[in-house]
Amino acid sequence: MATTDDVLLHELDARGVLRLTLNDPRRRNPLSEAMLAALHTAILDAGENPAVRVVILGANGPAFSAGHDLREMTAEREAPDRGRAYFAKMMGICSTVMQAVVTCPKPVIAEVGGVAAAAGCQLVASCDMAIASEGALFNTPGVNIGLFCSTPMVAISRNVSSKHAMEMLLTGDLIPAARAEEMGLVNRVVAEADLRSATDQLAAQIATKSTYTLAVGKRAFYEQAEMTLGEAYTYASRVMVENMLAHDAEEGIGAFLEKRSPEWKDS
Known part of the structure; x- marks a missing residue:
């Protein structure tokens, strides 16, 4: 089943895989106000829809996403406050979308076949996993235009080491896909022709x-990452006890012991 929301395409298959496709290729899929609104709604809906089991986030055109729509934002400099209120609004919306990806109960996989720049790179880093084509590129170029990528920094610094993150943020250099894999920004790199099938x-x-x-x-993975070691073990132990009491754990363990396939009830 495929539907369209202009800048964001939706396609849900029989396996429960929802493919969301950024669809503003002429402008390199910027995270405009319309795109962010569509993404936010789609991610929230995916989290609540029992038919959705996994989300793939891809893009049409030569770029995954060029990041914020700078033309859209620059137009607001004509406002009496020089755009302050609008800039604050957009940063808030973007941050909400990135957090929605992280807190969505369904796994989200980025499929990157082109350039992921600035907030576009932030979106990739916010996803649970990422597959990139050999020609994909990643960067945080804000420093080159006098605007440090402070919000992308939040997601990127939670994916790669501090020195790798600072190198990206301070130089703005384009990072090839193979290097992004070495740094931990993406899970694996495949040939361009194999990108969709691999994802x-x-x-x-x-x-x-x-x-x-x-x-x-x-949920447990992201929550424990913000805790001390002791707190994380205490929390994870509680989670495992509750998980053990769930139907699907009982069914899964029983199926393993009985050497049969489990029948999930997703509960």
């Missing part, structure tokens, strides 16, 4: 798991 294969594999278990695990 679909990963999504299909994850879609066979219990959505209840995936949601529990995703």
Whole structure:
């Protein structure tokens, strides 16, 4: 089933894989106000829709996303406050979208076949996993135009080491896909012709798991990462006890012991 929302295409298949496609290729898929609104709604809906098991976030055209729509934002400099209120609004909206990706109970996989710049790179870093084509490029070029990529920094610094993040942020250099894989920004790099099939294969594999278990695990992963070691173990132990009492854990363990395929109820 495919639907369109102008700047964002939606396609949900029988496996429960939802493909969201940024669809403003002529302008290099900027994260405009309209694009961010569409993304936010789509991610929230995916989290609540029991038919969705995994989300793929891809893009049409030669760029994944060029980041914020600078023309749209610059136009607001004509306002009496020189755009302050609008800039604050847009940074808030963008931050909300990135957090929605992280807190969405369904795994989100970025499929990157072109340039992911600034907030576009931030979007990739916010996803749970990322597959890139050999020609994909990543950068945070704000420093080159006098605007440090402070919000992209939040997501990127949670994916790569401090020195790798600072190198990206301070130089604005384009990072080839192979280097992005070495740094931990993407999971793997494949030939351009294989990008869609590789992403679909990963999504299909994850879609066979219990959505209840995936949601529990995703939430726990991000929450424990902000805790001390002791706090993380205490928290994770509580999570595992509750998980053990869930139907799907009982079913999964029983199926393993009985050497049969589990029948999930996603609960």
